Amino acid sequence: MKGYIEIDSELCKECMLCIEVCTKGLIKKSAKLNLKGFYHVMFEDKEKQCTGCTLCAIICPEAAIEVYRG
Ligand code: SF4
Numbered sequence: 001m002k003g004y005i006e007i008d009s010e011l012c013k014e015c016m017l018c019i020e021v022c023t024k025g026l027i028k029k030s031a032k033l034n035l036k037g038f039y040h041v042m043f044e045d046k047e048k049q050c051t052g053c054t055l056c057a058i059i060c061p062e063a064a065i066e067v068y069r070g
């Protein structure tokens with residue numbers, strides 16, 4: 001199954017849990033600060049490896065990640 005995610009960078013608080021949980025390594029720390037002063041994460045999936053497993057969204061304490069499948 002293929003999927004993709006969208007991250008609300010303004011909700012992100014830089015906890016990095018989503019980076020640890022993504023077995024495909026598709027979430028990375030960005031060099032950009034959000035308005036609250038956190039380095040938010042970003043989704044990078046050049047080879048379309050995201051399975052839509054939802055682990056990243058489930059573990060995010062800020063509900064900053066939406067997962068889409070298809
Ligand atoms: S849905 Fe799964 S594969 Fe896709 S970015 Fe999140 S943890 Fe990684």
Ligand code: SF4
Pocket residue numbers: 007011012013014015016017018019040041059060061062063064065
């Ligand atoms: S789990 Fe949520 S709050 Fe933590 S780094 Fe990922 S997107 Fe940001």
